[in-house]
Amino acid sequence: MAQMKLIPADNMKDKLWGKRGTPEREAMEAKLKEDVNAYIVGEAIRKARLAQNLTQEQLGERIGVQRAQISKLEKGTSVITLPTMSRVFQALGIATATLDLGVAGKIALW
Template identity: 60%
Template structure:
């Protein structure tokens, strides 16, 4: 904490420690997992948006192809409300014929569709 006049300034690490606990505690680990999940969902949404725009599709047009409303496509592109089955339908509607999950090691790749 740093005092600047009458204000107290905390670093991001200090704020996280205060609200979620120190690194390695269950609460902090859960917070870090939720943040990582949100970042991954955001990147998937951005990839979907990029592919949609490259094909000159509106959210409504993509929604029609997928069988969902425009609002659902908007949520997906912002990193919300996406499940593996929905992701599969969206990517197929965009023309991606295959996708796989890279697990590494002896597990290798698992085809998603």
């Protein structure tokens, strides 16, 4: 049986996207963080919608968008603005939300 050569993940990231601190690596990591955050928000929307036994179409009707837009938001493939996020969560009965800015404190979004 052939021997497999294992390469540490950090080495592969360096090879594919450049060393830490390079513009390419910083851009990749920023994009990855953005994608993960979009996924987390999308999952929150999906879980809240399913907890209320709503279809994507029903949620879309509540906020005035097509089912496809709700699908994109839930998958994290569409950029969600704060006004849209507010409309979605308020339509789901989530009355308040805050944004944690770390040392700058928390602010109410709606």
